[in-house]
Amino acid sequence: xxxxxxxxxxxxxxxxxxxxxxxxxxxxxxxxxxxxxxxxxxxxxxxxxxxxxxxxxxxxxxxxxxxxxxxxxxxxxxxxxxxxxxxxxxxxxxxxxxxxxxxxxxxxxxxxxxxxxxxxxxxxxxxxxxxxxxxxxxxxxxxxxxxxxxxxxxxxxxxxxxxxxxxxxxxxxxxxxxxxxxxxxxxxxxxxxxxxxxxxxxxxxxxxxxxxxxxxxxxxxxxxxxxxxxxxxxxxxxxxxxxxxxxxxxxxxxxxxxxxxxxxxxxxxxxxxxxxxxxxxxxxxxxxxxxxxxxxxxxxxxxxx
Numbered sequence: 001x002x003x004x005x006x007x008x009x010x011x012x013x014x015x016x017x018x019x020x021x022x023x024x025x026x027x028x029x030x031x032x033x034x035x036x037x038x039x040x041x042x043x044x045x046x047x048x049x050x051x052x053x054x055x056x057x058x059x060x061x062x063x064x065x066x067x068x069x070x071x072x073x074x075x076x077x078x079x080x081x082x083x084x085x086x087x088x089x090x091x092x093x094x095x096x097x098x099x100x101x102x103x104x105x106x107x108x109x110x111x112x113x114x115x116x117x118x119x120x121x122x123x124x125x126x127x128x129x130x131x132x133x134x135x136x137x138x139x140x141x142x143x144x145x146x147x148x149x150x151x152x153x154x155x156x157x158x159x160x161x162x163x164x165x166x167x168x169x170x171x172x173x174x175x176x177x178x179x180x181x182x183x184x185x186x187x188x189x190x191x192x193x194x195x196x197x198x199x200x201x202x203x204x205x206x207x208x209x210x211x212x213x214x215x216x217x218x219x220x221x222x223x224x225x226x227x228x229x230x231x232x233x234x235x236x237x238x239x240x241x242x243x244x245x246x247x248x249x250x251x252x253x254x255x256x257x258x259x260x261x262x263x264x265x266x267x268x269x270x271x272x273x274x275x276x277x278x279x280x281x282x283x284x285x286x287x288x289x290x291x292x293x294x295x296x297x298x299x300x301x302x303x304x305x
Contacts, residue, residue: 052081055221055252056101056136061115063096065108070096072276073115078222080252083244085267085284087257089304093276094256098224101254102136103129119221137215138224142231143207145199145214150191153199153210154178157217177217184250185213186243205236212243216251223247225255229262241266260300264288272296 056078063071071093078084078101086094096105103124105111117124124132146153151170158177178195182188187209191197199210208228215223225244229237244253244266257263263270263284270287272280272295280287280296291297298304 049081049249052079053252054078055080055120057116057118058097058101059116059118061097061100061113061117063093063100063105064110064112065096066110070276071100074273074278075115076271076278076281078252078254080221081249082268083248083253083255083266085255085257085263085270086273087260087263087270088273088279088299090258091275092273094273095226097273098226098254098256099138101222101224102133102138104133104138134218135220136222136224137218137220138226139208139211139215139228141227143204143211145202145207145210147198147200149196150182150199150202150210151178151195154181154213154217157181157214181213181217182210184216184247185209186239187213203236205232205239208232208236208240209243212240216247220251222252222254225253227256227258229257229259237262260288272299274299 054077058078059075061071061074062069074093074097076084086098088094099105100113101117101124105113106129119127119132119135124136127135146156148156155170155174155178158174158181179188179192182191187206190206191202199207202210208231212223212228229240232240241262244255247253248268255263255266267284269282270280270284271278272287272291272293274295280291280293282292286292287296288300291300
């Protein structure tokens, strides 16, 4: 129509019913897929684990400091091939339970335990404590590298393991063990040309991965992680989370975290604790999406904690 011409006159007929033109059919379009969250994408990318093997069993465990029972009648398995996340509000007993798995609770005066904790079927109190802590290693909340070189930090654990010898002379075997541990921790490519640098000069995320490498150098069967990313930036956190998922095939992993999104991203099973009690244990998708206990539902929804 000529833009200079006036619009046509539209007349309304009053002596008959109005005519309504039928709507044009709209072809069926495939429903747009809802974009996956970052957590879902990370879980979808997880490589399947060939074999899941029970390494530790916690049976009816009670833990106390003095007269105060902080863990009450907890039973759960720790399996190689899975990541087990312990979640719950502060003071719920998560870290105490974690530290009991390699008897670190015993360094606190007045600590007591009842129930059984076994490693490959053997009660951990029947094991020599240093041997236990080589087999069940821990990485703490704050990175704690030793004031020595990157190489010596990892070599220290490698030579202290059975058959590792007592000297830190840089033999080809020791260099290979250090490189392997650094590679498993995802750190080797960043420090390969400067292994004599002081570990204290690394970034916070690198220091934490160095601590993981040091723990792995002992060739443990179980790796305990006590809020390993709480002091790190998001990029370093993502790197360590990816590492945790990759390591679960070769070592059983138990992680304590207050970050529910992190627990969903890295854990295969989640144990929710409240006031020292194990409230719910199940696959992470079930615990977060379909919790069976009202206290779990309230916690994961943010009603408390």
